[in-house]
Amino acid sequence: MITAEVKKISGSKKELNIVMPKEDLEPIRQRETQKIRKDVQLPGFRKGKAPLNMVKRAYGQYIEAYTMESAVQEAVEKAIEENDIQPVGSPEPKKVEFNDDGDLVMGVEVEVMPEIELKNYKGFEFIKDKYVVEESFVDNEIEKLLKQRATHEEVDRPVQEGDVILIDMQQLDEDGTPQKGRLYTDISVTIGENRFDSEIEKMLIGKEKGVPHRIEKEYPADAPQKELAGKKEYYDITIKKIEQVTLPELNDDFVKSVAPDVESVEAFKEMVRKNIETEYSREAETRLHQELMQKILDENPLDMPVAMVERYLDNLVDDMKRRDPNADERSLREYYRGEAEQNLKWMYLKEEIAKAENIEAEEKDIEEFLNKIEDEKIRKLYEDMPGLKDQVKDNIRDEKVTQFLLDNSKITENEIPLT
Template identity: 30%
Template sequence: EKRFGVEALYQDAVDIVLPDAYVKAVEDTGIEPIDQPSIDIEQIERGNTLIFTAEVTVKPEVKLGDYKGLEVEEQDSTVSDEDVEKELEQLRERHAELVVKEEGSVQEGDTVVMDFEGFLDGEAFDGGKGENHSLEIGSGQFIPGFEEQLVGKEAGVETEINVTFPEDYHAEELAGKEATFKVTIHEIKSKELPELDDEFAKDVDDEVETLDALKAKLREELETEKKQNAENAKREELINKVTENAEVEIPDVMVKTELDRMMREFEQRLQMQGMTLDLYYQFSGQDEDALKEQMREDAGKRVKTNLTLEAIIKAESLEVSDEDITAELENMATMYGTDAEQLTQMLGGNTDAIKEDLLFRKAIDYLVDNSKVVA
């Protein structure tokens, strides 16, 4: 006490005692805190009880509206002959060969190999030059008006193209500006689509021998996909309805937490595409605050949806068994090419997130089972 002072010793005592005392207070009151508490020490004296107050934001109560017997539209999941033919044409497009045109001009759907350089008021600008660049006409890869002006042009001839950069173009120094591009087309390539025959069928799918077999398989796959899409649409419609019917005041801290989660998810998606968040900001002309503001409405909807589903889980006493969790772990293990035991170890034995996900699914299943499908 003489060495460190009474205040330091009291602070150590608070650090040791307070966490357990706070947890017990939460358990005794039955509240559900959703952020860190603001602690105020009311009394700390030698020989006396430690008295403190903790102010914390708690999970809000949800007033459920109608969630049983809701009507949902029946979704058409039939597959037509035209659907199958469209899928076949897409397969042909994916297996098309690019053949160099020996004569003729650029047409829609052709691919050109070109050199280009862009100029503003006669001066070349950074990032506006490319050599031996391949561009499919009609793909929309270049700024509006560029690709259209290449139609009708021939290889080996330099041409000038005049365009205006969009007002919302990612490079601010170019946004809304008029530019001229000098373009030299080296090659024009057209798509050569394969014939629709048995050989084509075998080339695109090792499991079939004939074109008719390929069509039958495509129809079956499309039917499965359409049925799944119809089921997903029904579930989404029910979720939206019960959320709209519910009443709840959402604390700002919950929206902020969800925004942070959405930002992490967005950054992970960018990384999968080989892009960083900073690079996205550069291209989009946004910053973190602008992006979060753009996401804020969706974050609020997510929070309200989750709170509503939690209220339904509580109202209907929905539960997840150990067997449910084990079955889900086995499904996930199969998906990731491992076994359930290894997956459990990877999760550190913590299956709370899996349990929460299963509970939400059970709540949505409950909505579906208690809904009315109307034509």
Template identity: 30%
Template sequence: MSVNWEKQEGNTGVLTVTVDSKRVDDALDKAFQKVVKQVNVPGFRKGKVPRPIFEQRFGVEALYQDALDILLPEAYSEAVEEAGIDPVDQPEIDLDDMAKGEPLTFRATVTVKPEVELGEYKGLEVEEESQEVTEEEVSEEIHRLQNEHAELTVIEEGEVQEGDTVVMDFKGFVDGEPFEGGEAENHTLEIGSGQFIPGFEEKLVGAKAGADTEVEVEFPEEYHAEELAGKAATFEVKVHDVKRKELPALDDEFAKDVDENYETFEDMKKAVRERMEQEKQQKVEMNKKDKLVEKATENATIEVPEAMVNTEVDRMLEEFGQRLQSQGMSLDMYYQFAQTDEEGMKEQFKEDAEKRVRMNMTLEAISNAENLEATEEDVEKELENMAEMYERPVDEIKQLLAMQGGTDVLKGDLQVRKAIDFLVDESKSVPASE
């Protein structure tokens, strides 16, 4: 088999492949063995028609398509390896006429992974971020915990206040007519949560339990239901109950309710601060890595093929669908809710997908330039970490990875991490600008 790669403008090229006649004939033989099982010829049992009789009756051309289906994928794969190219999309195949006993030549127009021209990536400057956790931040977190452990008490008298929870019936009208989805009974709503149309919750403030009231609002111009967008609506509301949070006292008993391991309120406060400091440190480190990767990517020159962006968009959509599924929602349900479709979602992902591709290619190029290899020892250590994290045996983790491309994918991820660590090690921290 002869192979010739001719690079063209941009990230495309033509791979010209000539397959020798013997291999063509072998593919025709395999095609015959497949096709003959389905052929009925009078005087012969099914699958037992001799090759000469088959070709006399149907012509050798009847085998060409099946032979090509057998031959082309193998020949193309071998040619790609021999040419040393890295395709990122399905090729466009143009082939000469096939003939028994003759070589076969085909041309594959291929989009390949682009070359990355690295710019400055060593000694990049990044502003220092404070890792200090203030007393105010600790107090806010404790107040959040206090709200989490608050009890709701029914208010017999008094008016609805911000933060109260109301149990109500409501029915909405537009132009005097009720609209679909605008009615519910015994619906629970926390005032200030932002769950309803802007203005609705605020206008319930001051209402009393047992009272009937009307709330007039306007649907936002960008509301997902086009027939309601921008229109004025009136809601008839019956408030059944008003519930108010009773915040627990910030004492030792509260601390024990939060976590039985706390003996005193001061124990809890100290633990909260330590956790927040750890989270702040991780956030600062992550921000630093993100900024350095972004800078290195901006300094690199890459002509990203659309095929790579489309592949990343598909991956992002799949990830998004998996997240929705874990929350009990399907993509189709989300499309209906968000008034969009698959193409609309892909368009939303496109810009971020291109950024991802650029960043990944930059990091891969840095890894290659600095010979940052992920060793088998690195892979085994990571497998052990994953096994510990997911509380699964290492062999089971390997089996799961095998279904997703094997440990080569993991090795690639580790090399990317090494490249990021390299950027951090080589970077310079500078004081934050005022």
């Protein structure tokens, strides 16, 4: 009779110390001998008809190997069944040997569903950002849109604020000698945007195109780049092209060209304001949810079986490889491993919280979700496919759990002006 002692290694792993008596090994050995006998032909005998003792002498090494393999498999399966263990991966034998009595002794590690003990998931405190969109911020966003629709006209005059210029830039030594490998060509610079170098941009205002301009740039003593602090750099900059940028007029016609359903400039500004508020509010909500998740994970430690993490990564990597067949699988797995483990923990903790608080998706919740789907074909797909409907049910339950956790936390709003 097979015996097994079960030890807990972690919340997701158990060790089985199994003993199979030698008398249980003999039937397995006989069975494996018969299997080999069926497939071999010894001199003087037809295939499958050789005496067992001759088969044992000729193939004894193979018989013992197959016997050991089958015995381990049967013993592990029986021990798992009798101890009501639900493995999530393949059992991993760590030790297989015979004791002094001839019994087969083995140590096997088995990953199981994580043991979840909810400790603390209510009464947390969070700060949620609330953005106040000021008029100047709306105006800046609209100006960006105007610049996207601007016209560019090459002009023959000195550089002015707002121009787009094309330059070649040669770095020099202190004595004016060009530095090898420090010639930069066809650099596009918008004067006044300070995306290139605010100091050099100012120096180029009023300069003509077609001739090199000697520029000296001095870094302050407290420059962020310590190696440049207090130093000077010298350049010859040649302006190759100057373009005057003309923004379209912000009027009702422009508004209609951008947003046909909007009738006036004031309505357009209000639309832009609402879009900004929606975008920033969504980002704040996402950050709050991330902080909530991390807090729940920190307060309720959970061991995830490696096998479950690997399966999660399998699906994730397969999806990414479909999008980019050249993506390196090994790099993807390593990059997303931590995220995969975190997402699995969060998923199981939400399930456990839902059970503890009797939170579930009701039929009316599912109907409400389906009614929001305008495309009749897609809605019918959800209704007819049980798997998709179950997924909707799980998603709704998860949303309810998240809202429950937020409702049972103290959330303080932090106003941030967008200027």
